[in-house]
Amino acid sequence: MDTQQVLAELGIEEINRGAYAGGWIETHGSELQSINPATGEVIASITRANGDDYEKVAANSVETFERWRMLPAPKRGEYVRLVGNALREKKTALGALVTMEMGKILPEGEGEVQEMIDIADFAVGLSRQLYGLTMASERPLHRMYEQWHPLGPVGTITSFNFPTAVWSWNSLIAAVCGDTNIWKPSSETPLTAIAVTNITHEVMAGTGFEGVFNLAIGSGSDVGDLMVKDRRVPLVSATGSCDMGYKVGTELAKRLGRAILELGGNNAIIVMDDADIELAVRAATFAAVGTAGQRCTSLRRMIVHKDVFDEVAKRMVSTYAQVTIGDPLAAGILMGPLVNETAVYNMLTALDIAKSEGGEVLTGGNRLEDLGPAYIEPTIVKMSKDAPILQEETFAPLLYLIEVDSLEEGIAVQNGVRQGLSSAIFTDSLKNAEKFLSHLGSDCGIANVNIGTSGAEIGGAFGGEKETGGGREAGSDSWKAYMRRQTTTINWGDDLPLAQGVEFV
Ligand code: NAD
Numbered sequence: 422m423d424t425q426q427v428l429a430e431l432g433i434e435e436i437n438r439g440a441y442a443g444g445w446i447e448t449h450g451s452e453l454q455s456i457n458p459a460t461g462e463v464i465a466s467i468t469r470a471n472g473d474d475y476e477k478v479a480a481n482s483v484e485t486f487e488r489w490r491m492l493p494a495p496k497r498g499e500y501v502r503l504v505g506n507a508l509r510e511k512k513t514a515l516g517a518l519v520t521m522e523m524g525k526i527l528p529e530g531e532g533e534v535q536e537m538i539d540i541a542d543f544a545v546g547l548s549r550q551l552y553g554l555t556m557a558s559e560r561p562l563h564r565m566y567e568q569w570h571p572l573g574p575v576g577t578i579t580s581f582n583f584p585t586a587v588w589s590w591n592s593l594i595a596a597v598c599g600d601t602n603i604w605k606p607s608s609e610t611p612l613t614a615i616a617v618t619n620i621t622h623e624v625m626a627g628t629g630f631e632g633v634f635n636l637a638i639g640s641g642s643d644v645g646d647l648m649v650k651d652r653r654v655p656l657v658s659a660t661g662s663c664d665m666g667y668k669v670g671t672e673l674a675k676r677l678g679r680a681i682l683e684l685g686g687n688n689a690i691i692v693m694d695d696a697d698i699e700l701a702v703r704a705a706t707f708a709a710v711g712t713a714g715q716r717c718t719s720l721r722r723m724i725v726h727k728d729v730f731d732e733v734a735k736r737m738v739s740t741y742a743q744v745t746i747g748d749p750l751a752a753g754i755l756m757g758p759l760v761n762e763t764a765v766y767n768m769l770t771a772l773d774i775a776k777s778e779g780g781e782v783l784t785g786g787n788r789l790e791d792l793g794p795a796y797i798e799p800t801i802v803k804m805s806k807d808a809p810i811l812q813e814e815t816f817a818p819l820l821y822l823i824e825v826d827s828l829e830e831g832i833a834v835q836n837g838v839r840q841g842l843s844s845a846i847f848t849d850s851l852k853n854a855e856k857f858l859s860h861l862g863s864d865c866g867i868a869n870v871n872i873g874t875s876g877a878e879i880g881g882a883f884g885g886e887k888e889t890g891g892g893r894e895a896g897s898d899s900w901k902a903y904m905r906r907q908t909t910t911i912n913w914g915d916d917l918p919l920a921q922g923v924e925f926v
Contacts, residue, residue: 485632498548507539562914571599682890688841842885
């Protein structure tokens with residue numbers, strides 16, 4: 422499929438409207454260009470939403486919510502099932518657009534759309550399982566239980582690196598919960614947001630529920646800020662950097678709004694002396710180089726036991742030499758460009774700091790200007806465990822290799838950062854694995870054994886601790902964040918016994 426076919430199939434025009442309020446509306450903000458990082462070419466333009474346009478989107482979300490919540494949850498699930506089917510039909514085109522707009526390789530672009538389909542399936546099942554608990558009341562002839570009600574319009578702020586999947590984690594789950602959605606995508610990836618909204622529009626058109634999936638494209642500091650301050654939006658789910666999370670979290674706290682914060686990671690793998698080294702090296706390479714190191718779960722720190730450090734370092738360097746870099750749409754390529762030239766600059770800056778802190782570059786470190794301005798070699802740097810740069814998440818294929826003496830030291834190094842998203846251990850020892858998974862081990866939201874840090878399945882609750890924000894999205898019971906809980910006690914007797922045995926008149 423060439424670019425024009427992809428755009429035509431997804432309804433992308435040369436200049437696109439940046440807001441959907443139950444239908445595409447005229448927008449009045451500034452122009453935004455979507456640029457293909459692999460070629461530097463403009464794919465298409467968007468007229469951003471301004472404040473008045475956002476107002477229409479928000480008002481529509483509120484109005485649609487009043488009616489959407491009246492549908493029984495399984496009926497809402499039926500609409501989400503149709504969205505999942507529509508995504509199946511558009512998987513090839515949408516996967517290609519993800520690749521064209523943010524630069525991940527095509528199998529990963531299509532994998533991202535598959536993740537949306539999986540979430541749709543999960544949400545459909547969930548639409549018949551929004552269970553509340555029943556408790557034993559301490560009072561005779563009383564019944565006590567909790568039930569879950571729709572919450573309202575949910576604001577979803579997404580990052581560039583998973584431009585469509587993160588929307589689905591939030592919006593499709595929220596939809597079966599009875600909520601409507603306002604999506605503010607990253608300015609790096611507006612076209613994938615328009616394409617997804619065209620897909621949901623086709624499913625919802627003519628049903629009266631077009632306003633369940635809404636969109637407002639604009640920068641974080643205008644449209645994003647309006648949404649975060651909007652009291653009609655009871656929950657904002659924001660995915661992105663810790664810097665963004667400090668701002669969004671603070672603004673939401675000022676109005677006591679609810680937040681799901683999915684922020685930066687600083688993920689680590691511990692490789693023990695009893696590990697299957699081959700497995701560890703393969704997993705670490707995928708985790709550090711996949712998506713050009715631009716996953717929130719990408720491997721940043723490989724913490725290796727001293728007895729196997731040299732062997733691991735040698736094998737990592739030789740595996741990196743086999744990574745094919747180039748056009749992310751081409752077959753056989755494992756790594757494409759970074760999202761833009763600024764990301765390359767940020768990686769080079771981090772590399773300079775690492776070197777000034779005693780880092781030794783084992784492989785990589787060079788720009789690949791022949792391929793384009795956003796290409797750079799995946800890089801491994803040997804660092805001492807106390808280097809300050811290890812505290813920072815550099816959103817690029819930059820991996821630090823750190824030597825430690827023991828499991829305890831490895832865990833201390835791993836946990837000694839502000840972020841707490843994903844972690845893993847490679848070991849064939851049951852004791853090591855269990856210690857790593859125990860309360861004495863990893864402090865992260867995700868802790869794996871003999872699997873890398875990235876590539877989570879949707880069935881689990883996804884998110885991280887500490888300054889990663891504490892939010893959970895996708896599987897397990899994450900749906901509860903999109904609903905309000907009500908605890909109910911019913912007295913079906915003739916007396917009025919009080920809790921805790923209190924006597925009162
Ligand atoms: P970013 O923080 O630059 O932007 C993310 C989104 O926040 C964008 O839509 C942006 O416009 C918006 N935003 C920025 N400031 C805002 C404000 N003041 N108010 C409202 N919205 C605002 O992040 P990015 O570069 O797009 O993505 C990379 C980052 O996202 C990395 O740090 C990565 O680890 C993180 N991430 C985390 C997860 C997770 O689940 N924990 C998943 C994906 C990405």
